[in-house]
Amino acid sequence: MDRRYLAGGVLAALGTLHGCGGSDDAGPSVPGPSDPPRLACADITAAALGIPRLELAAPETVAAASAGNPAQSVPAHCRLQGRLNVRNSDVDGKAYAIGFELRMPDAWNGRFFFQGGGGTDGAVNPALGALTGAGATTNALSMGFAVASTDGGHTSESEPIVGGSLFGLDPQARVDYGYNAVGTVTPTAKAILKRFYGRGADHSYFVGCSNGGRQAMVAASRFADQFDGIVAGNPGFNLxxxxxxxxxxxxxxxxxxxxxxxxxxxxxxxxxxxxxxxxxxxxxxxxxxxxxxxxxxxxxxxxxxxxxxxxxxxxxxxxxxxxxxxxxxxxxxxxxxxxxxxxxxxxxxxxxxxxxxxxxxxxxxxxxxxxxxxxxxxxxxxxxxxxxxxxxxxxxxxxxxxxxxxxxxxxxxxxxxxxxxxxxxxxxxxxxxxFMTPPDPTDLGTLKARGGKMIVYHGNSDPVFSVNDTIAWYQGLRRAHADAADFARLFTIPGMNHCSGGPATDKFDMVTAIVDWVEKGVAPASIPAAARAGSDAPWPARTRPLCPYPQQARYTGSGSLEDAKNFRCVTPAS
Incomplete structure (x- = not known):
């Protein structure tokens, strides 16, 4: 059977080699006289970093580029692709590794953004920092975040239907997919950031929907010491x-x-x-x-x-x-x-x-x-x-x-x-x-104690993960923590399908909301949302407030039904 290369060992090794790497309770790390020198993009190699079990492809300096879809545009940045824990399985005989991508913008805002995956992962998606909701006009990388993504510790195979799931024969690949890829890539990415920028991240965020939302909830439980703010969309945390x-x-x-x-x-x-x-x-x-x-x-x-x-x-x-x-x-x-x-x-x-x-x-x-x-x-x-x-x-x-x-x-x-x-x-x-669910989804004591914040959202018409499961989780969180709303809030979205779509106001910005909550102490009393032209919504100009559970949007009794200003968030009578 395979030797387990788990996140804790990587964290310990990186802590010894590189210090805290930023995003800890003490704030960003400041370079000291004993810190290793900064590395230019072209000089970043596994040998120069000294991170165990890391392989890196040649770094790439990427020029700013606009795309037809503005959410795919990029600023000038350094792009790295790498693999961690390369191994051969003793169970199915196949090669495995935790693949990842890290993009570091020239104009860095001091923030780290972990981009959640989707489905059964199996490919390293471009680390652009996809924003939540539909109709995004930018991405986290363009906003100045350094962004990381991972393939979940395996590569999808070509067999029809089941090719993305064949990794399930290997026990370590299951664990990597469930939680260890995130737990391993996060400290590695932070260590690289510190060498590239000369300091650690001021704040770290995890943002994802679907399986990425599940990963976000797992991060809130298993890796709360690594993240200041977490956004979990339509999470399949009981996948x-x-x-x-x-x-x-x-x-x-x-x-x-x-x-x-x-x-x-x-x-x-x-x-x-x-x-x-x-x-x-x-x-x-x-x-x-x-x-x-x-x-x-x-x-x-x-x-x-x-x-x-x-x-x-x-x-x-x-x-x-x-x-x-x-x-x-x-x-x-x-x-x-x-x-x-x-x-x-x-x-x-x-x-x-x-x-x-x-x-x-x-x-x-x-x-x-x-x-x-x-x-x-x-x-x-x-x-x-x-x-x-x-x-x-x-x-x-x-x-x-x-x-x-x-x-x-x-x-x-x-x-x-x-x-x-x-x-x-x-x-x-x-x-x-x-390996797929948080150890105790309602135990967010570490996140709470370090002042971290979490936003969860879920469409009421999600056909793959039930919003009622997420509501039951939040009800349990409120029973476990009387002050749950001080660090975690749930927003349910009428009509919305899986992550977006449906007759819904599915255009919203959870990233700004979580940043404002973490860095300015402004808790989201509601989140503005809008319907989109060309979507399933029959009212393309409609706006609504998304309300924190258990509150619901209620019409004030006057004014246009298409305008959010005529609605308020209220707690329904039980």
């Missing part, structure tokens, strides 16, 4: 449990899907686009005005749960365009109720009904568009590969050709297979729930 939901959904959809000549389900056709529009329209009709404004947005999902009854969608007779068949209603209730075992025990969260379930962003994840027996939804492809290889122990080797992945999902047993997300073996000594 193995959400992966169980993927099997649950596919089984529910398959039960009501039309069949091929070979009696195989065509899952995308279990619910047509018209069917899901009907669900969205009826949900809005029942719930829209519960928040005091008939504006096409459901700001009170708790009241909506009581007001909207999916049974009311059932056709009195044969299936028609204006109703759902009784089996479809049962499947809908099953999907939104969340997975359960044979005893009726919940295996993941339930889901709110919301206006965004009719969008292509929802369908792309849940149902897909394939008209064949091989589904193309992301829960059947990305989820279908990761559940057998990464999120259960021991991993199950499923080929990505033909119907093998969907057959695995349709055969998944919620009594015998689902517990494997908690299982270990002598080879796989950390369970998927152990």
């Amino acid at each position: 193995p449990q959400a992966a169980v939901q993927h099997a649950w959904d596919n089984q529910a959809f398959a039960a009501v899907a039309p069949r091929t000549g070979g009696d195989r389900p065509i899952i995308s056709q279990a619910f047509s686009s018209q069917d899901m529009q009907l669900v969205a329209d009826r949900t809005v009709a029942a719930c829209d005005a519960l928040d005091g404004a008939a504006d096409g947005m459901i700001d009170d999902p708790v009241a909506c749960k009581a007001a909207f009854k999916p049974e009311d969608l059932a056709c009195p007779g044969a299936k028609a365009d204006t109703c759902l068949s009784a089996p479809q209603v049962d499947a809908l209730k099953k999907v939104f109720g969340g997975p359960k075992n044979g005893k009726g025990e919940a295996l993941y969260a339930d889901w709110p009904y919301d206006a965004g379930v009719a969008t292509m962003g929802w369908r792309f994840w849940k149902l897909g568009t394939s008209t064949t027996e091989v589904p193309n939804s992301l829960i059947a492809t990305l989820g279908g590969g990761s559940l057998p290889y990464v999120f259960t122990t021991p991993p199950t080797q499923v080929r990505g050709t033909g119907t093998q992945v969907i057959d695995y999902l349709l055969g998944f047993d919620f009594d015998t297979d689902a517990p494997r997300i908690f299982a270990t073996t002598p080879v796989y000594t950390e369970s998927p729930m152990s």
Whole structure:
């Protein structure tokens, strides 16, 4: 079995070689007479840095460049690409390393930005510092942040569907993906920053959505000493449990899907686009005005749960365009109720009904568009590969050709297979729930004690990670810390799909909000948000305040429904 090269050892080694590296309780480090000299971009090598188990490609001096998409434009900067902990696996015989990229702008603002990943990672994305929300017109690098990204400790392979998950056969690669890549790259990047700029970062931030949001929550728990501010968007922090939901959904959809000549389900056709529009329209009709404004947005999902009854969608007779068949209603209730075992025990969260379930962003994840027996939804492809290889122990080797992945999902047993997300073996000594989730998501004592801040946001129409799971986390945090709102705030976003999209005001800036909270002590009482022209939102000029949970946006009773100034954040009556 592989020797484990974990973050703690790297931190200790870097602490010995380079001091604190910045972003600690004492503030940025100041060069002293014994500090090693600064390195120009062209002179940065692994030998010059003296960091153990580091390999660097030749550094690149990059000139400022504009792009058609301003979020892809770059300032003049130094670009480094490297690998840490290069090794060969004793389990699957393949080569592994933690790949990363670090970009350091010439005009540095003194801040470090760790860019979260997505999906099963497997590639080093350009470290530009993608901002949160949709429609960004810049990036963190252009704002002056030094930015790092990582591939999660593995490289995706070319096999269809499962190629991004084959690393799950290697136990160390699982751990690297779950948390160790972030824990290893962070101190390495900070040590390089100190040699390049001659001082450590004044403040350090972690920003990500989806799996990057999960990484952000893990960082808040495992690596809180490394970050001052954290933004976690649509976080799948219980990702193995959400992966169980993927099997649950596919089984529910398959039960009501039309069949091929070979009696195989065509899952995308279990619910047509018209069917899901009907669900969205009826949900809005029942719930829209519960928040005091008939504006096409459901700001009170708790009241909506009581007001909207999916049974009311059932056709009195044969299936028609204006109703759902009784089996479809049962499947809908099953999907939104969340997975359960044979005893009726919940295996993941339930889901709110919301206006965004009719969008292509929802369908792309849940149902897909394939008209064949091989589904193309992301829960059947990305989820279908990761559940057998990464999120259960021991991993199950499923080929990505033909119907093998969907057959695995349709055969998944919620009594015998689902517990494997908690299982270990002598080879796989950390369970998927152990390496993927924060050790205790509500224990943010270190972040709180050092004055760190955290913003979490989640779309109410997210089709892959339930906003109700994130709400349950925040409720637990408030029980554990009576002063939770002093260091962590949750913003739920009506209508928004996964990280963006949907009939929502999904254009917002969480990065400025977290910087102001960390550096100026200005806690976000609300965050301005806007709808975007050309998006799923039918009101392209609309603005709204995003409110910290449990507050909700309420119309003041006068003025345009399109203008945020006519709304305020209030705590609904319990």
